[in-house]
Amino acid sequence: MVGATLWRKVMNVSVILAHPNPGSFNHAIARTAVETLQRLGHEVWFHDLQAEGFDPVYTAAELAREAVLPPEIARHVEEACNAAGLIFVHPNYWSRPPAILCGWVDRVLRPGRAYRFEPDGRGGARAVGLLRARVGMVFNTANTPQEKEEEWYGDPLEVHWRKVVFGLCGVPVVVRRNFSPVITSTPEQRCAWLVEVRTAVEAHFGPAAQARAPGVSPA
Amino acid sequence: MVGATLWRKVMNVSVILAHPNPGSFNHAIARTAVETLQRLGHEVWFHDLQAEGFDPVYTAAELAREAVLPPEIARHVEEACNAAGLIFVHPNYWSRPPAILCGWVDRVLRPGRAYRFEPDGRGGARAVGLLRARVGMVFNTANTPQEKEEEWYGDPLEVHWRKVVFGLCGVPVVVRRNFSPVITSTPEQRCAWLVEVRTAVEAHFGPAAQARAPGVSPA
Numbered sequence: 391m392v393g394a395t396l397w398r399k400v401m402n403v404s405v406i407l408a409h410p411n412p413g414s415f416n417h418a419i420a421r422t423a424v425e426t427l428q429r430l431g432h433e434v435w436f437h438d439l440q441a442e443g444f445d446p447v448y449t450a451a452e453l454a455r456e457a458v459l460p461p462e463i464a465r466h467v468e469e470a471c472n473a474a475g476l477i478f479v480h481p482n483y484w485s486r487p488p489a490i491l492c493g494w495v496d497r498v499l500r501p502g503r504a505y506r507f508e509p510d511g512r513g514g515a516r517a518v519g520l521l522r523a524r525v526g527m528v529f530n531t532a533n534t535p536q537e538k539e540e541e542w543y544g545d546p547l548e549v550h551w552r553k554v555v556f557g558l559c560g561v562p563v564v565v566r567r568n569f570s571p572v573i574t575s576t577p578e579q580r581c582a583w584l585v586e587v588r589t590a591v592e593a594h595f596g597p598a599a600q601a602r603a604p605g606v607s608p609a
Numbered sequence: 610m611v612g613a614t615l616w617r618k619v620m621n622v623s624v625i626l627a628h629p630n631p632g633s634f635n636h637a638i639a640r641t642a643v644e645t646l647q648r649l650g651h652e653v654w655f656h657d658l659q660a661e662g663f664d665p666v667y668t669a670a671e672l673a674r675e676a677v678l679p680p681e682i683a684r685h686v687e688e689a690c691n692a693a694g695l696i697f698v699h700p701n702y703w704s705r706p707p708a709i710l711c712g713w714v715d716r717v718l719r720p721g722r723a724y725r726f727e728p729d730g731r732g733g734a735r736a737v738g739l740l741r742a743r744v745g746m747v748f749n750t751a752n753t754p755q756e757k758e759e760e761w762y763g764d765p766l767e768v769h770w771r772k773v774v775f776g777l778c779g780v781p782v783v784v785r786r787n788f789s790p791v792i793t794s795t796p797e798q799r800c801a802w803l804v805e806v807r808t809a810v811e812a813h814f815g816p817a818a819q820a821r822a823p824g825v826s827p828a
Binding site for chain 1: 629630631659665666667668669671672702703704705707708709711712714715718733754757761762763765768769772773774
């Protein structure tokens with residue numbers, strides 16, 4: 391039992407989907423990511439937030455650091471903190487994720503669990519990321535072409551995920567792909583995009599990536 | 610009955626507040642804005658989204674352009690489209706508004722009512738803003754100092770409100786003030802910040818502003 395299979399460490403990977411329409415292309419993206427991870431032998435924690443009726447409203451009770459969380463939020467926190475990878479799938483709404491996913495971030499990536507602050511020695515504070523995930527992936531759809539999103543606004547989703555969320559929480563490898571414009575895309579284009587999703591997930595969670603990753607070994 | 614009073618045109622101004630804690634400084638900011646507007650003789654449409662139990666989750670049914678909206682959303686749409694001014698008060702969550710306010714934007718600022726797209730003559734599309742508001746104001750609190758928010762992230766809230774939301778919806782005058790760091794602020798500092806709120810609201814909705822504004826006259 392020595393060989394390549396020993397390198398195929400089972401990882402827990404969270405896939406979080408946020409789109410109101412169950413027949414959306416976002417659902418196809420998420421399904422592709424989930425199936426690719428499962429084929430690689432990983433354990434997937436999948437959540438279709440809209441289908442699950444996730445409540446994105448952060449409550450006053452949750453403001454306290456030691457708050458007793460509702461069970462469904464506590465479960466999300468445990469998964470998010472322990473996942474080896476986090477994959478988010480969502481449409482671009484106003485150059486940010488839909489509210490239901492914003493609320494997932496608000497409620498689940500809690501101070502003291504996903505990040506903390508420590509003195510920076512110069513009278514300020516610096517963030518220390520606490521998530522275990524080494525890879526964060528974002529697949530988003532949009533109708534604004536990528537070059538216009540960059541030209542007009544500076545690509546706020548890139549800033550949001552790469553710098554603000556994954557940056558603060560200490561996720562070192564961030565992969566984001568913006569599929570746009572989705573509204574005028576052909577079936578062939580969408581098929582090609584799903585192949586891109588599969589390839590990207592394989593590249594970051596497949597045996598080759600695990601062989602490269604520090605701390606992932608037959609031991 | 611000719612004189613200064615005739616210049617005091619009654620305006621409808623929306624004030625939208627999003628903070629989970631009813632005792633928050635955000636509530637004091639919103640109260641100051643509402644009272645200042647009322648003292649100026651305006652009609653205020655005030656919503657404490659959290660207290661009202663606003664549901665920020667955009668539904669599949671609402672994706673259709675001609676969707677029949679839930680009554681509370683339809684009312685928000687009418688107010689937002691007809692207000693002469695829009696004022697938002699919220700804390701900085703992950704360099705964007707809290708989910709409950711993101712969802713207000715998702716559900717209320719609908720295509721065909723708040724903005725529309727038209728061909729730009731070069732094969733693309735350009736946005737046409739449809740809101741009546743001539744002034745958009747944002748008062749947000751944060752714990753990250755303003756200079757760090759700019760240095761690290763490029764001040765995403767500024768981009769979000771000025772360019773993405775008010776820009777797309779055609780609100781020409783945008784005023785934003787970031788009160789930070791709020792966590793270490795003294796009562797004196799907070800009092801001074803509330804004076805700033807009052808002064809800014811007076812400057813943009815008071816008689817002097819109305820005298821400057823085109824289309825606002827005794828006729």
